[in-house]
Amino acid sequence: MKKLKIMTILFAAVMLTLAFVPVFTYAAEVTPAYNKLDELAGKRFAYVNGSVYNQSVQKRIDGTTEDFYPSLSECVAAVEAGKADGAVQLSYCCQLAVNRRPGTVALLPDPVADVSEGFFFPHGSELTAQFNDIIKKLSEDGTLAKLEEKWVAADESGKTLPEQDWDAPNGTLKFATSGVIEPFSYVGEGGQPKGYDVELALMIAKEMGYHLEVTTIPMDSIFAAVDTGKADFGGTLTETPERASVCDFSEPVMPTTISVIVKSEEASSSGGFMEKISDSFRKTFLEEDRWMLILKGLGTTVLISVLAGVLGLLLGFGTVIARRSGVRWVGKLVDGYQTLMGGIPIVVVLMLLYYVVFGSVDIAGEIVAIISFALAFGSTSGSTMWTAVNGIDSIQEESGLALGYTHWQVFTKIIFPQARQRFTPQLMGQFISLVKDTAIVGYIAVQDLTRAGDLIRARTMDAFFPLVSTAIIYFLICLLLGRLLRRVAARIDDTKDSGSTGEVDNK
Amino acid sequence: MSIIEIKHLRKEYPGIVPLKDVNATVEEGEVISIIGPSGTGKSTFIRCINRLETPTSGQIIVDGVDMCAPDVDLPKMRQKMGMVFQNYALFNHKSILENLTMAPMDLLGMSEEEACEQAMELLKLVGLKDKAHNWPHELSGGQRQRVAIARALAMQPKILLFDEPTSALDPQMVSEVLSVITRLAERGITMLVVTHEMRFARDASTRVFYMDKGELWESGTPKQIFENPKRKETRDFIFRVHNWNWEIHSVDYDYAAMFSSLQGFCLRQFLGRRISVKCQLAIEEITSSLLIPMAIEQGISDPHISYELSVGEGGEQADLFVDLKKLKDSGMDITKINMSDEDVTWQILGNVIRQHDENSEMAHFVIG
Structure with missing residues (x-):
């Protein structure tokens, strides 16, 4: 038994050491490895599973190769570890990621392409048209712009969802979202999904007289979930011809851009080992x-x-x-x-x-x-x-x-x-x-x-x-x-x- | 009424018929030894009686119940018939005591107290009371077989079936098991014993069945079967079990195989230690000090040496025959066999051989 305890402690110690190896390499100044998109020609890019941004990137940058990861955090980790030269995601997401990993990664100033994301529904769903009407209305009265402002803001305190206190004569809609694309869809306090997409879905549901049940599903299964009726709708993602053959897409909800995250040059380590540990611990366990x-x-x-x-x-x-x-x-x-x-x-x-x-x-x-x-x-x-x-x-x-x-x-x-x-x-x-x-x-x-x-x-x-x-x-x-x-x-x-x-x- | 009646019992497997047509009756209290060559249906016969094998045709009536009837309560009937196997098969996950109490508690509804009390008595009967709390793997083969007998007795059966109970045992453990079975025979329990132990068959049983080629060839008292067998097959078998034959065809013969076979024979015949040693000594001296060196000297690599050893009544003396004709035929000149009295080999042989007489066909030594 004693041997077992020693083994456990040893294992934990080794893993913790491994965990903080990158902490030592935090840079003091930001010196991006690349400054322009063209410098990335022929390089390796990291995308999120199920992402179609690789198509936009290939049009803009020559001869890139691609790897797919479960979420942006893995893409960023890949860039940090030198396994990829750039990670591609919506610009807002990229900005957040860079803020969270100061010094190790940087955002290229030029966006790669314009994209627009929409909700999607099983083929022939009546919801598509109903959604389009409401989206159009919300866009015209400025609600969408306000919503965008709210969720991309630096201030986290205002990012809350309304209670579902309205009557729902039509029942409940099931909404499938990835939960890994902050600030659009992510998991907040107590494991509750939130973000721009979630609040917009809530607004639309309220308008239509539904309650909303939100499920987070990995990116690569999300279409299967909607296609097989496990969810009534999903989103938001970019429409492509291939995706459109499986699901019907709504009008785009927010025109935006995609950007590239690259590695920063390593600079001197900015000490405070214990500080970094407690910071990581706080972020992983205590925050929210x-x-x-x-x-x-x-x-x-x-x-x-x-x-x-x-x-x-x-x-x-x-x-x-x-x-x-x-x-x-x-x-x-x-x-x-x-x-x-x-x-x-x-x-x-x-x-x-x-x-x-x-x-x-x-x-x-x-x-x-x-x-x-x-x-x-x-x-x-x-x-x-x-x-x-x-x-x-x-x-x-x-x-x-x-x-x-x-x-x-x-x-x-x-x-x-x-x-x-x-x-x-x-x-x-x-x-x-x-x-x-x-x-x-x-x-x-x-x-x-x-x-x-x-x-x-x-x-x-x-x-x-x-x-x-x-x-x-x-x-x-x-x-x-x-x-x-x-x-x-x-x-x-x-x-x-x-x-x-x-x-x-x-x- | 006979306790077991068997009529026209036949058992077929694809391509082989171990039992052709067996008829027999067993009276209550009889102890029956079933003897015969290996692979002649003795085990199949005994396994049919408690329906571990299903007969192809025929009738088995045990205690008035037809064992082959479709509605027969086999578990109930088997409780009346204990069986002891060649490979004892104690339950390895149970202690010795539990091996004996398990079935009576589960099947006869005995209380734990009763079952333990009975188990201890039975263990005492087989001489293993001190092993009650040991585990099967801690016991020797002979001890395990005695426990297996006690386990069968724990179900208080009317009949005990033994399927070669000593064949898997080391020779020195055979007698401890046989003495337990002999003691049971004296208690009046009906027993059927498939065995190769001729002395047991002769001394402990009330009747002997001789089985051969899937049939019951002859049955009778041990005296009839062993001293005055009526049928040729029985005579041959009885004769064979009393004789040991061995042939050597090369100067590089298999010494170890010959001696283990000879030792096995001596043990089976319950030869005394003194006479066993003398037999082995005589054969060893004649082979390795006399005939083989002679063959090498004469340049013969494939001498034909043929021994026959037979044991006389009571195991007091043995007769060893060497086939001189075969020796001559393989090219050996046996006139040179005569040696001076000072020769060491001859002196050793002189100590073990009582009588020696030679004719042109056979050399006959009387050992004892």
Whole structure:
């Protein structure tokens, strides 16, 4: 146990050191690596997943190559680390990012291109026309301009959303937004989505007599969510012919520009190591009560893992029973299920279930996540258990039968308890893997621990501290769950002789 | 009424018929040894009785119940018939005591107290009371087999079936298990024992079944079967189990294989230690000090040496035959075999061989 503690401390120390390596390189003066767009010809650009700004950039700058990252914070981190030469995003977003990472990155003064973003709807939705009318009205009476002013302002205190205290005779509209494009769509106090897009959506909903339910979905799944009806509308994003073939777009809500963030020349380090740590800590955890976002995410991760673990175990046990039945087609069915689950990445299973199988059903992402991971864990735990059960000498079964036990009694009292001693350690390892694997549920709009970290990173533009914090939390939770499981397993196991575990009668 | 009646029992597997047509009856309290060559359906026969194997056709009636009836309550019937397997198969996840209390508590509705009390008595019976709280893997093979017998007895069966209970054991553990079974035989429990231990079959059973080629060839008292077998197959088998044959075809023969086979034979026959050692010594001296060097001297790399060792009644003496004709046929000149009395080999042989007589076909040594 002592060794374990030392390991934990060591791990945390290493990760923290890693986290603050970039802190030492904060520059005192801003000396951008590039000053003009033309200097970036043939360079590497970082875009956000699902972004189409690469098309505009290619028209303006020659011979660029492109990489895609989950959000702007990763793009900025890539620029800082020299993995990309420029990061492209809406100019407002870029300005915020540069403000948040003073000295390490800079904004090129010239915008790359004009863009305009709009809401989008499933094909043929009546909402499109209704939205267009209201957008036109709000534009004409100056509301949109005021809204823009409010959300791009340096002053954070005024950036609040109105309460939904109006009557909603028409029900609730579901709005899918990325949540990682500050100031348009981002996650604020207590994990609540807000921003220009969100408030505008609220205004329109109010006008139309709806309430609004806002979900944050990763950029690359947002069209799928709207297309399959998981959300009534999404936004805001730039219209392209390809996107227009999937969804109907509203009129542009705000004409704006996109800009490029480049790396700044390194200058002397501006000391204050502890200061930087506490600053990062404050930004990641304390500001806007972001710790609650992490805590909630952690709760979701544990909930999904534990429920999927329990259901998966039952399912796995079911496959063992099914195989033991000796019925040929049942065995084939189990074979098929396990081969299928073994051959498809769990992230694909998750998205297939959410967007295709349950596409037209109003079902919480958490439930789909639990089902997906239960299916995956049921497959692996089932084959682990089956291997162990199969490995018990058949003479044990015959001995039980000869004493007068029924087949079922032989299984539950003699075969399974012996198999359990063999497979329990493996299953515990597989469960811990399951906990870590749940990190992908963000794909279907579930806010787990990883997704909470993503959302926070999108705000602080600091990739390292939230990532390291997430790593430490996962590590600790896995450690804790592992020890808890061992204790539970020890209690369930009615065999007091630990020495005979795994011992096989070689005769 | 007979406790077991078997009529026209037949068992087929794809491509093999281990039981062709077996008819037998067993009366209450009988101890029956089932002997015969390996792979002739003895185990299949005994496994059919408690329906671990399902017969292809025929009838098995145990205690008045047709075991092959579709509505037979197999678990209930099996409770009346304990079975002891070759590989003992104690439940590895249970202590010795739990191995004995588990089934009576689960199936006979005994209280834990009753079951423990009975278990301790049974462990005492098999001489393992002090091992009650040990684990199966901590016991020797012989001890485990004795526990397996006690476990079968714990269900208070009317019949005990033994499927080669000593075949998987090291030779020195065989007798501890056999003495337990012999003691049970004296208690009047009906037993069927598939065995290769001829002495056990002869001394402990009330009747002997000789099985061969999927049929019950002969049954009778041990005296009838062992001393006056009626059928040729039985005679051959009884003769074979009393004889040890070995052939050497090369000066580089497999010494280790020959001696482990010889030792196994001596143990099976319950030969005394003194006579076992003498047999081994005689064969070793004749082979490695006499015949093999002679063959090398005469430039023969493939001498044909053929031994036959047979044990006389009571295990007091043994007869060793060396086939001289085969030796001559492989080119050896055996006239040079005579040595002076000062020769060491001859002195050693003289100590173990009581009588020695040679004719043109066989050299016959009486050991003992």
